Amino acid sequence: MRIAIIGFGSVGRGVAEAVEANKNGLRVTAIADSKSGIIDTSGLNVAEILETKRTTGMCGSPDVTVSDIISSDAYDILVEVSPTNADTGEPALGYIREALASGRHVVTSNKGPIALKFGELRTLAEENDVMLRYEATVCGAIPLIHTIEHGIAGNPISRLYGVFNGTCNYILTRMADEGLTYQQALLEARELGYAEADPTYDVEGIDAAIKLVILANAVWGMKKTLDDVEIIGINRVTSAALALAEKEDQTIRLIGEIDPAGDILRVSPSIIPKSHPLVVQDTLNAVTIETRLAGEITLIGKGAGSSETASAILSDLLFICDCYGRRD
Amino acid sequence: MKLEIKDSPGQLISALKPISDVGGNILSVIHERDPEADGGLLDVQIMCEITKGALDTLLSQFRAQGINVLRIGEERFLVRRSVILIGHLIHTDISDTIDTIDSTGYAEVHELSMVMPAINEPSSAKMTIKSDSLADVNRALAILRDVARDKEFLIIEPLEGN
Numbered sequence: 001m002r003i004a005i006i007g008f009g010s011v012g013r014g015v016a017e018a019v020e021a022n023k024n025g026l027r028v029t030a031i032a033d034s035k036s037g038i039i040d041t042s043g044l045n046v047a048e049i050l051e052t053k054r055t056t057g058m059c060g061s062p063d064v065t066v067s068d069i070i071s072s073d074a075y076d077i078l079v080e081v082s083p084t085n086a087d088t089g090e091p092a093l094g095y096i097r098e099a100l101a102s103g104r105h106v107v108t109s110n111k112g113p114i115a116l117k118f119g120e121l122r123t124l125a126e127e128n129d130v131m132l133r134y135e136a137t138v139c140g141a142i143p144l145i146h147t148i149e150h151g152i153a154g155n156p157i158s159r160l161y162g163v164f165n166g167t168c169n170y171i172l173t174r175m176a177d178e179g180l181t182y183q184q185a186l187l188e189a190r191e192l193g194y195a196e197a198d199p200t201y202d203v204e205g206i207d208a209a210i211k212l213v214i215l216a217n218a219v220w221g222m223k224k225t226l227d228d229v230e231i232i233g234i235n236r237v238t239s240a241a242l243a244l245a246e247k248e249d250q251t252i253r254l255i256g257e258i259d260p261a262g263d264i265l266r267v268s269p270s271i272i273p274k275s276h277p278l279v280v281q282d283t284l285n286a287v288t289i290e291t292r293l294a295g296e297i298t299l300i301g302k303g304a305g306s307s308e309t310a311s312a313i314l315s316d317l318l319f320i321c322d323c324y325g326r327r328d
Numbered sequence: 329m330k331l332e333i334k335d336s337p338g339q340l341i342s343a344l345k346p347i348s349d350v351g352g353n354i355l356s357v358i359h360e361r362d363p364e365a366d367g368g369l370l371d372v373q374i375m376c377e378i379t380k381g382a383l384d385t386l387l388s389q390f391r392a393q394g395i396n397v398l399r400i401g402e403e404r405f406l407v408r409r410s411v412i413l414i415g416h417l418i419h420t421d422i423s424d425t426i427d428t429i430d431s432t433g434y435a436e437v438h439e440l441s442m443v444m445p446a447i448n449e450p451s452s453a454k455m456t457i458k459s460d461s462l463a464d465v466n467r468a469l470a471i472l473r474d475v476a477r478d479k480e481f482l483i484i485e486p487l488e489g490n
Contacts, residue, residue, distance in 0.1 A: 161487070236482045240443035240452035241412045247454075252412070255487055270487040271412060278487075 001321055002041070004030035004075035006066055006095055007082030008059045011109055011136075013050060014310030015079055020046045022314060025321055030069045034082075037064030041074045066091070070098050077320060079313060080108040081136075086201075086210060086226070089113040100124045100132065105324075107316040109136035109309050115210045115226065118217040131323065133316035134218070138211045139164060139285045141308035142301040143315065148219055148289065155291035157219060161257035162278055162287030164211045164267075166303040167195045167202035168234045168254040170283045172269075176242045176251050182235065194283055204233035205267040208256045216258050216265060224265060232268040249274050332396035335361075335370045343372060346389040352378035371398070377406065405458035408438060409465045411472070413453045415481025417442065422453075428475055435459035435468035450481075 003019060005012050008031055019026045028046055030039045033053070038044060038060025053059045070078065078099040082092050089112035096106050096113050101124060108114065113121065114134045125132040135145045148157065163169050167189055174185040186203065189195035201207050209229040216222040234254050245251050255270040255278070272279055277298045280286045285303030290296050302308040333339045340359060347354055358373040378386065383400075390397055417425070426437045435457055442453035457472070459465045469485070476483045 232482065236414055236450070237484070238414055238443075238445070238450065238452045240445060241414050241484060244412055244441065244443065244452060244454040248410070250486075252484055253487075257487075269482075269484045271410070271484055272487045276487070 001025060001076040001317075001324070002027050002029040002043075002074065003077050003079055003317065004028075004032075004069050005079045005081065006032050006069070006092075007080065007110075008033035008053060009081070009083070010306035011081045011309045011313075012079075013053070014306035015081060015313050016046045016050065018307070018310040018314045019317070022318075024318060026317055029074045030072065031059045032064070032066045032069050033059045036060045036062045037066060037069055039064060039069060039072060039074045066095060070095055071102075075104060077105040077107060077317060079317070080106060080110050080113075081309075081313070082110060084110050084112045086112050086115065086206070089116040093117060096121060096132075097124065100128055100130060103128045103130055105131045105133070105320050107133045107136075107313055107320070109134075109313060111137045111210050111214065115213045115217075118214065119221075119223060131320050133319065134214070135316050136309045136312035137214055139287060139299075140166075140301070140303040140305060141311045142285055142287065142299045142303065143312070144215075144287055144289075144299060145218065146315065146319070147297070147299060152289070152291055152294050152297065155293045157289060157291050158261065159257070159259045159290040160215060160219065160287065161255055161259075162298075163253055163280060163285050164208040164256040164287070164303070165202055165205070165254055166283030166285055167199065168205075168208070169280065169285070170194050171203070172234060172237065172242070172252055172254065173281050175237070175239045176246065179239050179243070181239055182237060203235045205231040205254060205256075206233075208254060208267045212256045212258055212265060212267065216260075220258075220260055222260070228265055230266040230268070234269050237269050245271055251279060253279060329374055329376075329397060329401070330399040331372045331374065331390070332369050332398055333372055334394075335368045339370075340372065342393060343390070343395055344374070346386055346393075347374070347376055347378070350378065350382040350386050350389075352376045352382060352386065405436060405438070405460055407460065407462055407465050408456055408458045409469065409486065410439075410454055410456045411469070411486070412484040413455055413476070413481050414484070415450050415476075415479065417451045417453055417481060420479035420481065425472075425475055425479070428471060429457060429468050432468055432471065434464040 027043045036058040049059050080092050092110045093113040099106050114137050170189050171185040174180050209231045213224050216224045250271050251274050252269050253272050256267045278286045286300040288298045333343050355375040430436045438458040439456040457468050
């Protein structure tokens with residue numbers, strides 16, 4: 001199947017490389033970044049484009065726009081991996097709508113459109129008999145959506161909770177292990193590239209909350225928005241608090257929780273026994289799914305990173321190929 | 329409670345059975361034979377969870393069976409939950425915070441350990457609340473959450489299991 005990649009930052013490049021290495025009937029025919037674009041219906045030379053991007057900062061010609069690509073006949077699946085805008089979802093939301101409406105499948109890592117307009121986009125996909133896949137929007141490489149939709153299909157899910165933000169997990173791990181203050185641990189996370197220059201989105205729990213919104217809407221068909229999530233971040237947690245927890249073989253982690261029966265949709269620092277499977281180290285993510293038939297299932301893995309996100313996108317792409325009978 | 333029973337076969341079981349009959353939950357039984365003791369009587373210590381009303385029924389049952397109750401020690405509030413508080417706990421009157429829980433009548437602050445930071449920095453404390461039932465602990469925690477909102481401190485609660 002032919003793929004158009006919108007967004008050619010580290011994730012977009014990771015996807016292009018993974019598709020090239022994997023083949024399996026996938027072919028990149030269009031790429032756009034914020035300044036340029038390139039289309040070749042017979043298949044692009046990815047290695048060459050990666051080199052061009054590295055040297056010039058652009059993947060193609062400034063004359064080719066994202067709109068040109070989306071409205072073209074050059075692709076079957078749109079891979080939308082441009083930066084997230086949590087407030088409006090744009091411009092990605094518009095791209096996704098247009099692709100679905102014109103009968104193309106969409107795979108995205110973009111949390112904005114999925115968190116804001118999941119119901120609308122899913123309906124649009126169904127009406128056009130195409131797929132909308134978004135594994136990469138939640139917990140990076142962990143096949144969470146796939147596990148819920150397919151791996152444990154048929155299981156009523158009563159509750160879902162876990163560690164959804166690697167930056168916060170890193171900071172809390174370092175505070176607990178080394179007695180660092182919050183500020184020291186945050187500084188360290190920044191130096192290692194685990195935290196953004198403006199860490200608000202991560203440390204105040206917003207990133208984890210957006211993932212909960214996506215899961216609530218996708219798994220339970222709720223109509224939740226970010227405003228429905230009770231959010232407490234980790235920015236007020238002290239190393240003394242972690243030491244108090246430690247005295248009883250416990251620790252503190254930023255836990256996101258969805259419990260529809262208890263009407264709980266919450267992100268908050270929580271006390272948790274150190275022996276609990278959700279107590280993972282450094283930047284790992286971990287999610288426990290409580291099911292009726294299968295009991296509890298806990299998935300642990302890397303929640304961020306370009307190759308990890310590309311892994312989730314590649315599996316979505318191959319799933320679409322399988323469903324539409326075209327994996328070679 | 330500490331009971332005195334006859335030292336003959338079947339006596340211990342006849343002392344334990346009424347406890348489960350009234351819906352009590354036996355936590356431990358200590359039954360020690362004292363070689364010095366004579367007179368054919370044995371002391372047995374039983375720890376159990378039982379409601380107030382059921383205790384009266386149980387005691388009259390023991391009396392009817394000729395079992396002597398030597399001592400009853402009562403401990404209230406067996407359900408405990410610890411939370412961590414972070415904020416200006418002293419300056420927002422920690423004793424008032426504690427009173428808010430203690431004055432409910434159904435829950436009390438059982439333990440408080442506090443770490444004092446540098447001046448003007450927020451302090452951290454572990455507070456253990458105890459009560460008779462999970463529902464009452466949760467009611468008390470809801471009150472504490474309101475206090476935390478007013479006094480602007482952070483409560484970190486345990487992740488609840490099933």
